[in-house]
Amino acid sequence: MxxxxxxxxxxxxxxxxxxxxxxxxxxxxxxxxxxxxxxxxxxxxxxxxxxxxxxxxxxxxxxxxxxxxxxxxxxxxxxxxxxxxxxxxxxxxxxxxxxxxxxxxxxxxxxxxxxxxxxxxxxxxxxxxxxxxxxxxxxxDTAFHQSMPPHAFRYALPDELYAVHGVRRYGFHGTSHQYVANQASLLTGRKDGKGAWLSAHLGNGCSSCAILDGKSMDTSMGLTPLEGLVMGTRSGDVDPNLHAHLARTLGWDLPRIEQLLNRESGLLGLSGLSNDMRELEQARANGHGGAQLAIEVFCYRLARSLAGLAIALPHIDGLIFTGGIGENSALTRALTLSHLGVMGLRVDPDRNSALARGEAGRIEATGSPAILVIPTDEERQIAEESLTLLDREPTRTESPA
The missing domain is CATH 3.30.420.40 (ATPase, nucleotide binding domain)
Structure with a gap:
C-alpha cells in the first residue's frame, strides 16, 4: 500500500x-x-x-x-x-x-x-x-490556521460581525506552512514534529506564520489574502481608512480601490516596473531607484511581521524561508535578516549565497537559531493528507456532480 x-x-x-x-x-x-x-x-x-x-x-x-x-x-x-x-x-x-x-x-x-x-x-x-x-x-488552505487562539484571530470589531458574518482572521498558505514546518523538524533532528518556527512563504502571494509543535499560532493573512506582507501586486497592510480617503479625495468607488490594492500595488506599485523579484533585483543592480525601494520595503515589512509573530511562541528554534522568492532570492533573505539581529538571527553570507536554486539548506551563522531554506511542496502535502484521511475514513457518501 x-x-x-x-x-x-x-x-x-x-x-x-x-x-x-x-x-x-x-x-x-x-x-x-x-x-x-x-x-x-x-x-x-x-x-x-x-x-x-x-x-x-x-x-x-x-x-x-x-x-x-x-x-x-x-x-x-x-x-x-x-x-x-x-x-x-x-x-x-x-x-x-x-x-x-x-x-x-x-x-x-x-x-x-x-x-x-x-x-x-x-x-x-x-x-x-x-x-x-x-x-x-x-x-x-485555511484549515491549518484553525488552531489559532481567539486573541490572534479576532478583529477588534463588534461581536455580531464575527458571530453572524464570520468576520475574523483565517490565514492562508496553510499547506505550505505545515509542510515546511514538518520538514524543518526533520532537518533539525526533531523526529516527533516538535519545534517553534517562524515561516515565511514568499512568492507573488506572501505570508508569514508562527508554528508551535506543528500548529499555527498566528499568521499574517487575515479575512482575505490581502492582509499582511507586501506581495507581488497586493499592498498588504494599509491604513484601514485608506478606502474612505480615496473615495473622498479621488472619487474612487469600491471596485476601483480593490483593483488598486490587489492588482496594482505591492512590488509592482512601489517599483513602477514589475512584480517579479528577479527583474527587480536585476534593475536594482543597474541603479533603478524604484526597484531598490520596493525590495527594501518588502524585506523590512517581512522582518517586522516575523518579529511581531515571535510573541506567539515560547522561544524560537528557527526561521524558514520558502516559496519562489524565499527559496531563490539570497538578497531577500540577507536584507530581511539584517533587520532581525535583535532576535539573535544572523545569516552566514557565504552559505546564503552558495545555496543552489531549489536546494534545501541551513544558512545561519554560528550561534544563531536555525535559518532554513526549504522548497515547499503543497501538492505533496495535499497528497499525504488525502491518503491519511482515506485510511481513516475508507468510504464516502456519494454526491451528485
Missing part, C-alpha cells in the same frame, strides 16, 4: 493544474495544466510535451483532455483525488472526504474567497463527474 497514487487537482478561475503523486515520493509522477479556460485561447500542456489548443474549454473539458494523459503515466489505479480549496471558513478544520455537506460548505464560504472557491468547486464537480468511483478529498 506504500505505492498508492494520488491525483492532486488545483482549480483556478481560469486554469487547472494536475499532479500525479506516488505515496512517499518527493517527485511527481506526472504534471499537467490547462490555462486561459473559457476563452478562444484555452490550451493545455504537460511535462515533456507540447502545448495543445483547446478553444473555449471549460474546467470539465480541460479535465477530459488531461485525464487520459494521467492514465498513461499512472502505472496503476488512482486511490484518491485531492483537491486544493482556498477557503474553508470555520467549518473545516482539516481535510474532508467530499460529500453533499462538504460541497455546500465550500459554496457557503464562497463570499470569503469569491475568486477562488467557485473555481475550486468547478474542478471538484468536474472530477467527480469524470471519476465517479474514486474518493475525492478537499484540503483547505
Amino acid at each position: 506504500r505505492d498508492r497514487l494520488v491525483l492532486v487537482i488545483n482549480g483556478g478561475s481560469s486554469s487547472i493544474k494536475l499532479a500525479l503523486r506516488k505515496q512517499g515520493s518527493s517527485e511527481p509522477v506526472f504534471e499537467a495544466q490547462a490555462e486561459r479556460l473559457n476563452t478562444p485561447q484555452a490550451s493545455y500542456s504537460y511535462a515533456g510535451g507540447d502545448s495543445h489548443s483547446l478553444p473555449d474549454a471549460d474546467t470539465k473539458a480541460a479535465l477530459n483532455a488531461l485525464l487520459p494523459l494521467v492514465e498513461q503515466h499512472s502505472n496503476g489505479p488512482i486511490s484518491v483525488v485531492g483537491h486544493r480549496v482556498v477557503h474553508g471558513g470555520e467549518q473545516f478544520t482539516g481535510a474532508r472526504l467530499i460529500d453533499d455537506e462538504v460541497l455546500a460548505g465550500i459554496e457557503a464560504n464562497a463570499p470569503l474567497a469569491p475568486l477562488h472557491n467557485p473555481a475550486n468547486l468547478s474542478g471538484i464537480r468536474a472530477a467527480m463527474a469524470l471519476l465517479p468511483d474514486i474518493p475525492q478529498v478537499a484540503v483547505f
Whole structure:
C-alpha cells in the first residue's frame, strides 16, 4: 500500500493544474495544466510535451483532455483525488472526504474567497463527474490556521460581525506552512514534529506564520489574502481608512480601490516596473531607484511581521524561508535578516549565497537559531493528507456532480 497514487487537482478561475503523486515520493509522477479556460485561447500542456489548443474549454473539458494523459503515466489505479480549496471558513478544520455537506460548505464560504472557491468547486464537480468511483478529498488552505487562539484571530470589531458574518482572521498558505514546518523538524533532528518556527512563504502571494509543535499560532493573512506582507501586486497592510480617503479625495468607488490594492500595488506599485523579484533585483543592480525601494520595503515589512509573530511562541528554534522568492532570492533573505539581529538571527553570507536554486539548506551563522531554506511542496502535502484521511475514513457518501 506504500505505492498508492494520488491525483492532486488545483482549480483556478481560469486554469487547472494536475499532479500525479506516488505515496512517499518527493517527485511527481506526472504534471499537467490547462490555462486561459473559457476563452478562444484555452490550451493545455504537460511535462515533456507540447502545448495543445483547446478553444473555449471549460474546467470539465480541460479535465477530459488531461485525464487520459494521467492514465498513461499512472502505472496503476488512482486511490484518491485531492483537491486544493482556498477557503474553508470555520467549518473545516482539516481535510474532508467530499460529500453533499462538504460541497455546500465550500459554496457557503464562497463570499470569503469569491475568486477562488467557485473555481475550486468547478474542478471538484468536474472530477467527480469524470471519476465517479474514486474518493475525492478537499484540503483547505485555511484549515491549518484553525488552531489559532481567539486573541490572534479576532478583529477588534463588534461581536455580531464575527458571530453572524464570520468576520475574523483565517490565514492562508496553510499547506505550505505545515509542510515546511514538518520538514524543518526533520532537518533539525526533531523526529516527533516538535519545534517553534517562524515561516515565511514568499512568492507573488506572501505570508508569514508562527508554528508551535506543528500548529499555527498566528499568521499574517487575515479575512482575505490581502492582509499582511507586501506581495507581488497586493499592498498588504494599509491604513484601514485608506478606502474612505480615496473615495473622498479621488472619487474612487469600491471596485476601483480593490483593483488598486490587489492588482496594482505591492512590488509592482512601489517599483513602477514589475512584480517579479528577479527583474527587480536585476534593475536594482543597474541603479533603478524604484526597484531598490520596493525590495527594501518588502524585506523590512517581512522582518517586522516575523518579529511581531515571535510573541506567539515560547522561544524560537528557527526561521524558514520558502516559496519562489524565499527559496531563490539570497538578497531577500540577507536584507530581511539584517533587520532581525535583535532576535539573535544572523545569516552566514557565504552559505546564503552558495545555496543552489531549489536546494534545501541551513544558512545561519554560528550561534544563531536555525535559518532554513526549504522548497515547499503543497501538492505533496495535499497528497499525504488525502491518503491519511482515506485510511481513516475508507468510504464516502456519494454526491451528485
